[in-house]
Amino acid sequence: MKEISCLTSLENLLAGFPHAYVLFSGGRDSLVALHIAKRACQSLDLELTAVHVDTTVSTPGNLDYVKDACKKLDIKLDVVRPKEDFFTLVKRWGFPTVTRRWCCYHLKIEPLKRYFKGKEGIILDGMRMDESSRRKSFPKLGVHRHFKLLCYHPIFEWTHDDVLKYIKKYNLPENPLYKVLPRAAECWCTAFKTVKQFKTLKENWPELFNKFVEAEASLRCGGCALFRGGKKIYLREL
Template sequence: MNLNQQKHLQELEAEAIFIIRETCAQFEHPVILFSGGKDSIVVTHLAYKAFWPSNIPFTLMHIDTGHNFPETIEFRDKLVEKLNVKLVVASVQESINEGRVKEEVGFNANRNALQTVTLLDAIEEHKFDACIGGARRDEEKARAKERVFSHRDEFGQWNPKKQRPELWTLFNGLKNEGEHFRIFPISNWTELDVWQYILQEELDIPNLYFSHEREVFLRNGQWIANCPWVTLRESEKIEKKIVRYRTCGDMPITGAVLSEASTITEIIREISATHTTERGTRADDRRSETAMEDRKKLGYF
């Protein structure tokens, strides 16, 4: 890595740490929304650096859809132990059991949209007033519009046309009872920045980001993992492929990419040459042109 790259990472890191410290100072019960994916791993690491030598002063919350990659859960539990932080797991299965949400049916059924209810219920139950997430503006066009301190009304909803002005580094986290904020410390990072930072800081990440052999089948142009939560169409055949994941969503809706990249450096090289966005591997974003905006308005991540 050359000197120039390190300098831009230094500036992004300083900005993110500033935002995380503001969250700690301005809110009573902040929580890190931890998915086990690379972005939430980076955010958690930034929180560690922001408060060293203290422990991270936030709870970690995982919204467990029940459709996770086993590697993610294993990684999550190891990290929580290492950092000595409190973990809250909110379960979509429980929301289904309690009749709060209804399982989708059909070949494209998944639990992505269901998570929003589980998330909002957990925020209310634990009285979290700031949810720190790893979303980035380069990921998706609706996210490109979102503030760093993003207000949610008492129904957990985002109102994109009435966002608070956000100038300089003056983040306004004042709110009324029952409202909360979503905080995005790595808003200004790109996928490449995240990987370069993981390399620089020598961070551990789940194995599924690296090239491995897996049973997959082709659906809507995506290599989907064979797992208990998918129903195969007659035309769909299980094959063994050398793949890796660019994002870490639910197993039935996250597409793998054919890849031989088995180190961070190789991943960086691969991403630099790639021609599709990482969200392109997510079936949840491909449902409609404004799928992300629609879900965000309702309270999604």
């Protein structure tokens, strides 16, 4: 029932727009949102574009998956990037923390603001309300405060199991990074990452891990990548 209701609601909403854009991170939720959007747009003969933000610090292989998935689904893909990469900004401002999260705006929001400037249409994404208590208070439909376009979360009420069942039902190309990571990890910003996650990064993608170690070494005043429980955690010691 959720699938039928979701598709019908989306078709009714999209009928009044010239273009639909889906924010596709490479994760399962955004994959399902992208596929449902494709079905709705096909029934309306509406143009659809997947938009992916290359944060410059995503898990190796994620961008390749995004490109491959869009090719298999026959969906146009636009990739946007920040003006300066993550490690350049780290040298200037230090690593992002829970209380100083400069990464989200400069690596994701600002590139998308430039992309959507002057465009018409509606933005769709894979946000689900059960991902966090904070998201339960978000409106399912509203004008995005940064992009100034209407934004809609088509699978907002879906559960994780709903997403998995949909992927299996339509045999969607799932991101192979899930075999190693609980999330596709389009961004390795340090604000909410754990020691365990960085140990996984070191084991599977040592080249990217070493970039973090090198960035730590380049900082003055003993800067570190992680700061938890009032203690500095240096990745070089992992």
